Amino acid sequence: MMKGRDEHQIRRLLDAAHRGMTQAFGTPERDRYQIVHQHEPHEMVIEDTGLGIERSRDIVVISIVSRERPQAQKLALYEALADELEAVGVPCNDLVVSLTTNNLADWSFGLGRAQFITGELETRPALTADNAS
Amino acid sequence: MMKGRDEHQIRRLLDAAHRGMTQAFGTPERDRYQIVHQHEPHEMVIEDTGLGIERSRDIVVISIVSRERPQAQKLALYEALADELEAVGVPCNDLVVSLTTNNLADWSFGLGRAQFITGELETRPALTADNAS
């Protein structure tokens, strides 16, 4: 995001984004790993691929790394994020979301262990290429 | 990149990188989503995998998230970025590019919608594992 929000506004925005994630993906409450980068306006050039969407200084770009999810969950995520962020003052024309997916073995949440592989974290059945997108 | 470029130089660099992208990938003019991170020199350690490429304080690391592209487009991208950035003062030994690919459902450009899925954005035929790399 661009600089200008205070600590309290940033926390509300992070809480909103987290609600959107947990709603759409059904992830545990404490499955939360958020890092904010604040930029000068000239460090962000965010256009619209010709969609006619206007951007302002409120622009928020959310880059999410997650294991693969069904397409329906992804579409639900974009809606949930737009709703939740709108409620804390980010209009839906100022929200861009990009997902990158990885695998269960690609996460270590601490202690040098891959908790999805060790069985410490429950995993739902792996998605196949067919029901993922 | 490292700190030291002014606002005007940064804009020229972003314009150059965007020209490289549109040339190599054939993306629309306003398909442009760029974020700059400026660092202290001690925050960047960029070596060369033994290739004998010298780095300087002009070093630029470009990390691109894009849906999958044919290998030929990727190779064209590296050449185009090197040419365009050289023209604005970044020597080709100071350019590192890394691609990460995702899928059509992994993008929402605003309004809570996944525009590649809704049909609002035109998509070329999906790449198969065979013609992608």
Added chain:
Amino acid sequence: MMKGRDEHQIRRLLDAAHRGMTQAFGTPERDRYQIVHQHEPHEMVIEDTGLGIERSRDIVVISIVSRERPQAQKLALYEALADELEAVGVPCNDLVVSLTTNNLADWSFGLGRAQFITGELETRPALTADNAS
């Protein structure tokens, strides 16, 4: 990471992370591309997915982009990073690691070339979907 470490401490941490990578992945000594982002405490919300792992201001989140690796190498990486970082003062409860994988054609280390494709860099046999994870 959060702000607070000095230049010397950051270098020791980067050296430790690099040792972990080379040990686990068997990569060349100069296969080293590291960028540090320092944050205010309110810019990082790092929880634990319910694992009961306590976090402190020493928290370090390492996001790695790499070509695909066998699962055994990934597990070895998390252990090696935890060991190496613990040795320089980052307790293993304050380390989160996330991998994102890409392909040989997704890297240009300079000069506008994709060195894994041109043959300038040696590559081990490509991983198949079966032995990768």
